[in-house]
Amino acid sequence: MNFRRLFLILVPCLWLLALFLVPFGIVLKxxxxxxxxxxxxxxxxxxxxxxxxxxxxFFSGLDFENYQFLTQxxxxxxxxxxxxxxxxxxxxxTLIVGYPxxxxxxxxxxxWQPLLMMLVIxxxxxxxxxxxxxxxxxxxxxxxxxxxxxxxxxxDQPLMIINTNWAVYxxxxxTYLPFMVLPIYAALEKLDGSLLEAAEDLGCSRTSAFWxxxxxxxKAGIIAGSFLVFIPALGEFVIPSLLxxxxxxxxxxxxxxxxxxxxxxxVASTVAVILLLIMVIPIILFQRNEQKQREMNQ
Amino acid sequence: xxxxxxxxxxxxxxxxNEKPIIRFGAVTKRxxxxxxxxxxxxxxxxxxxxxxxxxxxxxxxxLMRMLAGFETPSEGTIEMDxxxxxxxxxxxxxxxxxxxxxxxxxHLTVYDNIAFGLKRxxxxxxxxxxxxxxxxxxxxxxxxxxxxxxxxxxxxxxxxALARSLAKAPKLLLLDEPMGALDKRLRQDxxxxxxxxxxxxxxxxxxxxxxxxxxxxxxxxxxxxDQGRIVQVATPDRIYETPNSxxxxxxxxxxxxxxxxxxxxxxxxxxxxxxxxxxxxxGTTNAAVTDGTPCFFAIRPEKVAISPxxxxxxxxxxxxxxxxxxxxxxxxxxxxxxxxxxxxxxQTTNDRRIARRSFTWDDKVWLxxxxxxxxxxxE
Numbered sequence: 001m002n003f004r005r006l007f008l009i010l011v012p013c014l015w016l017l018a019l020f021l022v023p024f025g026i027v028l029k030x031x032x033x034x035x036x037x038x039x040x041x042x043x044x045x046x047x048x049x050x051x052x053x054x055x056x057x058f059f060s061g062l063d064f065e066n067y068q069f070l071t072q073x074x075x076x077x078x079x080x081x082x083x084x085x086x087x088x089x090x091x092x093x094t095l096i097v098g099y100p101x102x103x104x105x106x107x108x109x110x111x112w113q114p115l116l117m118m119l120v121i122x123x124x125x126x127x128x129x130x131x132x133x134x135x136x137x138x139x140x141x142x143x144x145x146x147x148x149x150x151x152x153x154x155x156d157q158p159l160m161i162i163n164t165n166w167a168v169y170x171x172x173x174x175t176y177l178p179f180m181v182l183p184i185y186a187a188l189e190k191l192d193g194s195l196l197e198a199a200e201d202l203g204c205s206r207t208s209a210f211w212x213x214x215x216x217x218x219k220a221g222i223i224a225g226s227f228l229v230f231i232p233a234l235g236e237f238v239i240p241s242l243l244x245x246x247x248x249x250x251x252x253x254x255x256x257x258x259x260x261x262x263x264x265x266x267v268a269s270t271v272a273v274i275l276l277l278i279m280v281i282p283i284i285l286f287q288r289n290e291q292k293q294r295e296m297n298q
Numbered sequence: 299x300x301x302x303x304x305x306x307x308x309x310x311x312x313x314x315n316e317k318p319i320i321r322f323g324a325v326t327k328r329x330x331x332x333x334x335x336x337x338x339x340x341x342x343x344x345x346x347x348x349x350x351x352x353x354x355x356x357x358x359x360x361l362m363r364m365l366a367g368f369e370t371p372s373e374g375t376i377e378m379d380x381x382x383x384x385x386x387x388x389x390x391x392x393x394x395x396x397x398x399x400x401x402x403x404x405h406l407t408v409y410d411n412i413a414f415g416l417k418r419x420x421x422x423x424x425x426x427x428x429x430x431x432x433x434x435x436x437x438x439x440x441x442x443x444x445x446x447x448x449x450x451x452x453x454x455x456x457x458x459a460l461a462r463s464l465a466k467a468p469k470l471l472l473l474d475e476p477m478g479a480l481d482k483r484l485r486q487d488x489x490x491x492x493x494x495x496x497x498x499x500x501x502x503x504x505x506x507x508x509x510x511x512x513x514x515x516x517x518x519x520x521x522x523x524d525q526g527r528i529v530q531v532a533t534p535d536r537i538y539e540t541p542n543s544x545x546x547x548x549x550x551x552x553x554x555x556x557x558x559x560x561x562x563x564x565x566x567x568x569x570x571x572x573x574x575x576x577x578x579x580x581g582t583t584n585a586a587v588t589d590g591t592p593c594f595f596a597i598r599p600e601k602v603a604i605s606p607x608x609x610x611x612x613x614x615x616x617x618x619x620x621x622x623x624x625x626x627x628x629x630x631x632x633x634x635x636x637x638x639x640x641x642x643x644x645q646t647t648n649d650r651r652i653a654r655r656s657f658t659w660d661d662k663v664w665l666x667x668x669x670x671x672x673x674x675x676x677e
Contacts, residue, residue: 198401200388201366202415202466212414216405296404296448 024276031269032062042265066270075254076271080278082249086165086240087233090172094229095222097173098180102221103214105181106188117185120178132171132242139167139243163245171239176232180225187221188214220293227286234282235275251275308518309533310343317380319344319469319502320365325374327360327526334360336526337374344469347496347503349513351549352523358506361523362472365504366395378469389418394468398475400459402447408458409434409443415466433461436495453484460492464499473505477512489515510550514538522546538598543677547596552631554602554642560593560674568674570595573638580613584674597672599645604632605664606656612666618642620661625652634665 033042044061047054070076105116123131138144139161146158161167191214199209215222237252244250251271258268310316318341327335334357342348350358363369364376367388375382383391394415402411412433416426434440437457442450447458456476463471476492477485493516496503507513513520514534521531522545530542541547544555558572562583569578570593579595587593609615621641622633625648632644644665657663 192399192401194397194399194401195403197366197368197388198395198397198403199414200368201393201395202462203389203418205389208418213403217403219405 027269027272029062030265031066031273032064033266034061034063034065035264035266040265041263066266067274069267070270070274076251079249079251079254080274083234083236083251084278086168086172086248086250087230087236090169090176090233091226091230093169094173094176094180095226098177098225099184099222101177102181102184102188102218105185106191113189117182120181124178128175129238132175132239135167135171135174135243136162139170162243163247165244165248167243167245168240168248168250171243172229172233172236175239176229179228179232183224183228184218184221187218191217220289220296223289224286224293227282227289231279231282231286234279308345310346311341311519316343318342319346319379320504321375321377321380322361323375323377325364325371325376327357327364327369328372333526335364335371338526338528340521340528340531342502342504344502345500347493347505347516347518349517349520350504350506350523351508351510351513351520353508353549356523357526358523359474360526362395362474362504362506365470366393366472367391392469393472394463394466394470395472396459396463396474396476398478400447400455400479402455402458402462404447406446407443408439408445408447408450411447411458412462412465414462419466429465433465436464436498437461452479453488456480456488460495464495464501467499468501470502470504473503475507476505477507477509485512486515492516514550522549524549540673541596541675544594544596544675547673547675552599552643552645554597554599556595556597556640556642558593558595560587560589560591562589567669570674573640576616576636576638577614579672580669581672581674582670584676587674587676591676594675594677595672596675597667599631599643600629601667601671602642602644603666604634604644604646604657605666606661608664609666613669614671615664615666616642617662617664620657620659620663623659632663634663 030042033044035041036043044058046058050057101120105113105120108116136143140146141158141160141162143162145161146155149155150158161170195213195217196209199213200206204212235252236250237256240248240250241253241256244253255268255271255275258264258271262268320340320342322338322340325335325338326333336357338357338361350361352358360369364371367383367386367390370384376384378392403414406414409430413426413430416429421429430443431440434443437460439454439457439461442454442458447455450458456479460473460476463473473492477488480488489512492503496516503516505513505516514537517534519531520534520537522529522537524545530537530546532540537546537550541550547553548555556570556572556579558570558579561569561571561578563569563580564583566583567580568583568587568589569580571578572595581595584593603609603612608617616636618634618636620632621635624631624633627648629645629647632646634642634644636642642665
């Protein structure tokens with residue numbers, strides 16, 4: 001092992017250590033602590049001045065009380081399940097909206113494709129917060145959408161969209177759409193047109209060729225896009241709190257309330273640790289998909 | 299069918315009672331302002347191995363895509379068994395195509411690739427397995443049925459593509475540059491294999507190629523195309539021996555072209571006056587060449603004899619000096635410069651050791667050929 005290679009590996013290792021493992025260690029430690037009226041608002045704290053005795057006291061003060069508490073109060077379970085449900089439904093909705101967009105982009109004339117790609121990425125140039133706020137203006141009872149639908153005579157009463165799960169779905173689909181479109185586009189763009197001609201030649205209609213050839217061959221893009229939407233949507237906080245109102249239950253919101261309203265850092269940390277553990281599963285599946293794809297391309 | 303030497307010869311195109319399986323009737327195909335196929339008429343008969351030969355952009359691929367149903371003619375009709383098939387979509391035609399890129403489905407195994415078309419047909423499930431097995435045996439792929447296309451070699455991929463396009467037993471199989479991606483040795487083996495399979499299955503094959511050697515090897519008839527037109531349709535030997543134009547003579551194999559003026563000597567023989575002070579070339583009269591008009595004399599290098607002494611019995615004898623020798627092992631091609639500055643190629647088999655060759659660079663030599671060795675062409 002020469003020095004240069006060691007150095008190359010060392011850089012990402014240190015990066016991960018400093019920016020992921022150390023913060024995670026701190027959060028894990030707080031989740032094992034107890035709430036206290038102090039600064040910081042938990043106990044025990046490590047007292048190195050007391051020497052070996054201080055370290056012993058520190059470790060004996062840690063326990064799994066908060067984890068037990070989470071199983072006792074059904075708010076947390078319901079919040080986790082509701083988050084999973086909202087993330088799953090929004091991922092599906094993003095796929096349904098994103099696939100035709102990606103398909104259209106891949107089928108568009110070559111010279112148009114960079115422009116279309118730009119248009120998909122363009123919203124990122126504006127602050128995420130401002131874009132979510134502007135949805136309030138669109139979806140609220142006196143918002144543009146209701147005005148338009150009332151003006152067209154399609155509805156008599158304004159629709160109640162804001163402060164419901166519907167608004168959350170719309171917000172997530174809108175925000176995460178590029179994460180779905182781009183991997184699917186990348187998969188479809190590589191698709192050899194003669195494969196579809198071959199399918200037609202062998203007796204497929206256009207529709208069945210799409211389901212039998214196009215969709216299976218864009219599977220890797222669909223999986224990648226779905227995870228890229230599902231994983232951040234699971235812990236989403238801004239969209240449900242701005243668009244979803246008080247009735248929408250999502251674990252990101254619960255976490256925020258525990259941390260800032262209750263100032264219960266240990267419980268908030270526990271919620272975060274469990275959320276992370278839940279997310280590890282889809283992240284591992286995502287990595288496996290990427291790995292398999294790389295092997296296929298070799 | 300025609301009879302020759304008492305042996306049964308396959309030549310349905312010579313039989314006026316034979317109905318063609320495919321008939322192009324004055325077909326024109328335009329893409330915008332570009333004319334890909336220009337008023338083309340052509341008959342292809344059942345069980346033929348028909349080659350479309352031409353340089354890239356000559357329209358041969360467009361012609362094939364019209365047969366497959368991916369393009370429709372702008373004008374004219376394409377008939378299959380006497381019925382116009384212009385309106386029939388590709389998935390409803392009894393025509394299958396083997397794509398140049400093979401277009402194997404990368405997400406399916408070899409078995410599923412071959413079964414793909416059968417599963418879309420009314421064939422009962424139980425029979426599909428048998429048919430796929432038959433195709434796997436025909437193309438010697440039994441051992442690879444479970445592999446995916448990226449796990450097999452180029453030659454095997456080519457055979458999967460062939461098996462897949464043959465599985466539905468099409469009336470007509472289209473092959474688009476089927477051997478373009480194979481190396482030379484494999485290509486030669488595959489050509490014979492392809493002919494073998496064509497004979498076994500009795501399917502009509504139409505092959506598109508830009509490789510004249512390939513077309514000559516596999517085809518029962520060759521159509522030479524240029525700029526959306528068919529220049530000549532004939533059996534490989536006739537295309538080679540009696541091309542109807544300089545274009546065909548030049549496209550197929552190596553040829554010497556000499557420009558001159560035709561003068562009838564008799565009904566059978568014509569003189570070509572090609573240079574001041576040189577004796578005229580004597581060749582067999584071509585009825586299409588009018589007496590006294592400019593014409594071309596085309597002769598293959600292997601039909602030109604080269605000798606250090608003046609031959610006495612040849613109809614045509616010209617003197618020159620050896621400019622270049624291309625040694626190809628079994629044969630050598632001599633580039634001989636004539637007194638007029640023209641260069642004529644002569645080819646001989648190397649039946650002696652090279653050290654015993656009686657002439658070399660810059661030596662005076664005599665070129666000679668008989669009066670039937672070349673052809674006289676109008677254009």
